Amino acid sequence: MKAIAVDDEPMALEVVRSHASKVPFLELKAEFTDAFQALEYLQKENIDLIFLDIKMPDISGIEFFNSLRKKPLLIFTTAYSEHAVTSFEMDAIDYLLKPFSLTRFLQACNKAFELYNYRNTTGTSDHVYLKTGYEQVKVMYDEILYLEATGNYVTFALNDKKVLARSTFAEAIHWLPQQKFIRVHRSYMVPVSKIEKVEKHQVTIGAHKIPVSEAYQQQLQLMLRNGMGHDHVI
Numbered sequence: 001m002k003a004i005a006v007d008d009e010p011m012a013l014e015v016v017r018s019h020a021s022k023v024p025f026l027e028l029k030a031e032f033t034d035a036f037q038a039l040e041y042l043q044k045e046n047i048d049l050i051f052l053d054i055k056m057p058d059i060s061g062i063e064f065f066n067s068l069r070k071k072p073l074l075i076f077t078t079a080y081s082e083h084a085v086t087s088f089e090m091d092a093i094d095y096l097l098k099p100f101s102l103t104r105f106l107q108a109c110n111k112a113f114e115l116y117n118y119r120n121t122t123g124t125s126d127h128v129y130l131k132t133g134y135e136q137v138k139v140m141y142d143e144i145l146y147l148e149a150t151g152n153y154v155t156f157a158l159n160d161k162k163v164l165a166r167s168t169f170a171e172a173i174h175w176l177p178q179q180k181f182i183r184v185h186r187s188y189m190v191p192v193s194k195i196e197k198v199e200k201h202q203v204t205i206g207a208h209k210i211p212v213s214e215a216y217q218q219q220l221q222l223m224l225r226n227g228m229g230h231d232h233v234i
Contacts, residue, residue: 001116002046005031006038006064007053007077012098016051016077019105025113035064047072049093049112054078065090073112073174091170091183115174128175130156130165137163141180145194145205147172149187157208182223184212192223 003026005016013031020028029047032038035056050072054061065074074090079098093115094108129136139156148155149169156163156172165172173181173189183189184203188210197204198220202211212220 001025001048001113002027002029003049003051004029004038004041004047005051005077006035006056006061007031007051008033008035008056009053012053012077015099016105019102020109022102023106023109026109035059035061039064039067042068042070048116049073049075051075051077051096055080062090073116075108075112091173093170093174111171115171118175130163131167132163132165139163141176141191144176144181144191145208146191146210147176147181147189182216182220184210184216184220186213186215195224198224 003020005013005020005028007013007016010033013033017028017031020026026049029045030038030041032041035058050065052061052065052074054076055078056064059067061076061078065071074092075094075096076092077096077098077100081097093112096104096108126142127138127140129138139158143158145157145159147169148157150164152166152168154165154167154169154172156165167175169187169189173183176189180193181189181191190203190205190210194205195203196206198212200212200217202209203220204210
């Protein structure tokens with residue numbers, strides 16, 4: 001798994017470099033104290049994971065990540081705990097609060113690697129297995145109407161039933177193929193092909209009205225134009 005680290009503090013980058021060297025499945029390709037140099041690098045190179053500080057000069061880590069068209073997996077590394085909710089909304093894999101131990105770093109990397117492997121196998125798959133209690137349930141992608149975050153669980157609304165999966169919303173999002181599903185709200189994700197109507201603050205899928213928050217409107221409109229055309233947009 002190829003990664004980069006972006007942090008305006010050289011000492012913080014040294015910690016990431018040291019920890020990363022001990023993780024066998026992780027290759028730290030580059031480190032940046034300048035976020036704009038990192039942006040230039042990402043335009044040329046394919047990276048699977050970013051270790052990203054939040055408070056940096058000129059541009060914040062949040063602004064940096066939101067500016068990326070192709071978004072790798074994300075692990076925030078920060079000294080400030082108040083951005084944890086924002087990291088959840090951005091589907092960050094983990095939120096490492098400085099100073100973090102090797103054990104805590106490895107825990108975040110393991111989570112990222114699991115999702116990285118899952119993401120790389122879903123491209124040729126048409127289903128996902130969901131953990132529900134002590135069993136796993138097979139769900140076909142084309143059965144899914146929407147996903148809804150419910151605390152530490154995720155509800156998968158299907159054509160004829162609902163499945164409550166034991167998972168965080170960030171994990172569930174990475175289980176699904178990005179070209180077919182899109183997040184429209186901090187608590188909702190939908191299959192693009194099943195969107196019947198788009199209004200300012202909601203989309204319609206069958207009999208369901210799914211809320212769309214302002215933070216995701218631009219991304220939704222872009223995906224609709226690229227994949228579904230203008231006829232569905234109101």
